[in-house]
Amino acid sequence: MRFLVFGATGAQGGAVARRLVAEGHAVRGFGRTTGVPEGVEAFPGDLGDAARVKAAFAGVTHASVILPMVYEPDLVSAYVRNVIEGAGAAGVRRLVFNTANRLPDTDTGVAAFDTRRAAVRTMLTSGLPVVVLRPSLYLDNLLMPGVLESGVLRYPLPGGLPVAWLSHADLAALTLAALTREGLSGVLNAGGPEAVTGATLAAAAGARYEELDVDAFAAGLGGALGEATAREVAATYRWIAATRPAGLFAASSWHGLELTPPREWMVGAEIVRHHRVIEGWLAGTGGFEAFEGAHAPGFTMVTPGGEVLSRERMLAEVAAARGADPGLRVEIRDARVIAEAGPLVVAAYEEWQRGRGRRATAVLRREDGALRWTHLHETWIS
Numbered sequence: 001m002r003f004l005v006f007g008a009t010g011a012q013g014g015a016v017a018r019r020l021v022a023e024g025h026a027v028r029g030f031g032r033t034t035g036v037p038e039g040v041e042a043f044p045g046d047l048g049d050a051a052r053v054k055a056a057f058a059g060v061t062h063a064s065v066i067l068p069m070v071y072e073p074d075l076v077s078a079y080v081r082n083v084i085e086g087a088g089a090a091g092v093r094r095l096v097f098n099t100a101n102r103l104p105d106t107d108t109g110v111a112a113f114d115t116r117r118a119a120v121r122t123m124l125t126s127g128l129p130v131v132v133l134r135p136s137l138y139l140d141n142l143l144m145p146g147v148l149e150s151g152v153l154r155y156p157l158p159g160g161l162p163v164a165w166l167s168h169a170d171l172a173a174l175t176l177a178a179l180t181r182e183g184l185s186g187v188l189n190a191g192g193p194e195a196v197t198g199a200t201l202a203a204a205a206g207a208r209y210e211e212l213d214v215d216a217f218a219a220g221l222g223g224a225l226g227e228a229t230a231r232e233v234a235a236t237y238r239w240i241a242a243t244r245p246a247g248l249f250a251a252s253s254w255h256g257l258e259l260t261p262p263r264e265w266m267v268g269a270e271i272v273r274h275h276r277v278i279e280g281w282l283a284g285t286g287g288f289e290a291f292e293g294a295h296a297p298g299f300t301m302v303t304p305g306g307e308v309l310s311r312e313r314m315l316a317e318v319a320a321a322r323g324a325d326p327g328l329r330v331e332i333r334d335a336r337v338i339a340e341a342g343p344l345v346v347a348a349y350e351e352w353q354r355g356r357g358r359r360a361t362a363v364l365r366r367e368d369g370a371l372r373w374t375h376l377h378e379t380w381i382s
């Protein structure tokens with residue numbers, strides 16, 4: 001089997017490509033640039049270039065397709081046509097089309113929905129063995145600057161609307177299933193294991209929920225995506241806020257895989273966030289307050305060497321290390337929640353730096369609008 005992953009240089013396609021590589025598959029990654037995940041064969045090209053798309057499909061048996069943030073109907077149609085022609089010429093055994101959102105049942109006048117609805121129709125009538133995956137909203141969106149800050153989760157969704165938030169990692173697991181399971185076809189919803197309201201989602205991070213005004217959201221996105229794209233993305237949230245579509249973001253049950261509940265994902269996100277702060281401090285670029293404030297009063301730590309540190313001693317040692325290790329990358333693996341009781345959460349994870357790993361058990365407490373570190377115990381991985 002050879003897999004072709006569109007958008008492999010991006011967030012969702014990148015997660016899919018990484019997962020396929022981890023499963024030992026041969027993976028080719030398509031995007032305009034070459035920054036594909038490790039182990040993926042980069043195949044740079046533009047979706048609008050029919051010949052290049054066709055060439056990418058050479059020898060491919062399975063394809064994962066996602067469209068970029070382009071909402072111009074003729075351009076989207078051309079992208080879809082090129083993919084269908086390439087896949088048809090290669091005789092792919094399965095093509096999974098990720099619509100990158102749940103889609104309303106009828107046209108809405110919102111290009112980001114309607115162009116994908118048209119793409120689904122074209123895919124399903126192409127004669128190819130297509131599975132359409134309609135994912136819910138992504139937990140990873142909550143990592144955007146300003147979304148979860150100072151004890152408040154600000155998002156442009158009605159607070160009472162239940163959403164089965166999905167992580168990119170779980171999207172990758174679902175895409176793998178959709179690509180390889182026998183007998184799948186048609187349109188499948190992909191979602192996290194439970195649909196939760198904004199308040200429940202925020203509480204998982206110890207925060208409160210605030211419905212963000214869609215215009216303010218669009219203004220925030222404009223810097224990263226460009227104004228025109230931000231406007232189209234914002235239009236989807238404006239439509240959701242106006243219609244409050246009950247059930248659109250419901251959990252889905254076809255997959256039977258163990259997916260990450262939002263409460264667990266929030267803990268993993270805090271562990272990763274915390275280590276990005278440490279990287280910044282050791283690089284000499286970040287501030288100290290974010291690190292210091294993450295530790296609850298009375299924090300204690302057992303180092304990999306068995307030394308016991310008080311909060312004050314640990315903070316003093318880290319404070320002295322500003323700029324001591326520029327370029328250090330800390331990789332967090334296998335973060336999971338071991339137990340929860342009241343505001344307390346016990347989590348375990350591996351931390352890898354320069355090829356050396358340690359196992360960590362952390363006790364965190366939901367308080368003052370955040371998950372705050374209460375205890376940390378580390379052991380070298382031999």
Ligand SMILES: NC(=O)c1ccc[n+]([C@@H]2O[C@H](COP(=O)([O-])OP(=O)(O)OC[C@H]3O[C@@H](n4cnc5c(N)ncnc54)[C@H](OP(=O)(O)O)[C@@H]3O)[C@@H](O)[C@H]2O)c1
Nearest residue numbers: 007008009010011012031032033046047068069100137138
């Ligand atoms: N449901 C949600 O919560 C949610 C959240 C975010 C986004 N979305 C949707 O997800 C889709 C974007 O996926 P993403 O999050 O993975 O975005 P992303 O990180 O921006 O990735 C986009 C990918 O498309 C590639 N690309 C862009 N233009 C291309 C072109 N003309 N030809 C070939 N490749 C091209 C990019 O690679 P190069 O730059 O290398 O070309 C990149 O690999 C959009 O439809 C967006 O509306 C949904």
